[in-house]
Amino acid sequence: MVKVDKKSVALTFDDGPNQTYSLEVLKLLEKYQAKATFFYIGNQIEANLDVVEQVVAKGHEIGNHTWSHPDLTKISPEEVKQEIESTSEIIKKAVGKVPVIFRPPYGEINDQVESMTELSPVLWEVDSEDWRTQDPDEIYQLVTDNVEDGSIVLLHEIHQGTVDALDRILKFLVEANYQFVTVSELNR
Structure with a gap:
């Protein structure tokens, strides 16, 4: 038997948690046994603790x-x-541990920002542009045309277009022999 090595991809979801799309995203990830990384906005966590716990x-x-x-x-x-520490505190309160990674909003970071935290900054290689378009076909195409082994993919869990594209994206990645990993697993 020939062993086939799988390629790795880290799907990331920004701007949650919420009661609308987060649960749909979780169901789709479960359908494909896919792990992902969720970058949460602190002021939304308390109202959505049930989502955080499920994640x-x-x-x-x-x-x-x-x-x-x-x-x-x-x-x-x-x-x-304050922005970073307040969020780390509420994440710790919600899940029992402090996050080790952070994503700067809009991907905007400089030396000063990096020096203000011990968390590792995480950007992305593949932008689904689901912040710009809600067309599921366009989101799907942007991801599938640009993904490669080791990619971190930027998605958002606040748009219906993302949810509508996600099933096809996951199916494509499975068929292309990708394994789904968290950002921390990818960077090991």
Whole structure:
């Protein structure tokens, strides 16, 4: 028997949690036995603790996406620290551990922002552009045309278009022999 090595991909979902799309995303991930990383906005966690608990129970990773989603390069160092630390605290309260990764909103980061936290910043190689378009066909095409072994894929769990594209994206990745990993697993 010939052993075939699988390629790895880390799907990431920004801007949750919420009661509408987060649960649909979780169902689709479960259908394909896919692990993912969710970058959560702190001010949305308390109202959606049930979603957060499900994400953790299913083995997904949670990362910090700041308290209120500002461009961190345009606020003071004190505000940067507050945005990140407040979110890490509420994540710890919700799931029992502090996140080790964070994603700066809009992917905007500079040396000052990096120096304000010990969390590892995570950007992406593949942008689904689901923040720009809600056309599931376009989202699907952007991901499937650009994904390769080791890619971190940027998606958002706040749009119906993303949910509508996700089943096809997951099916494509499975058929293309990808294994789904969290960001931390990818970076090991």
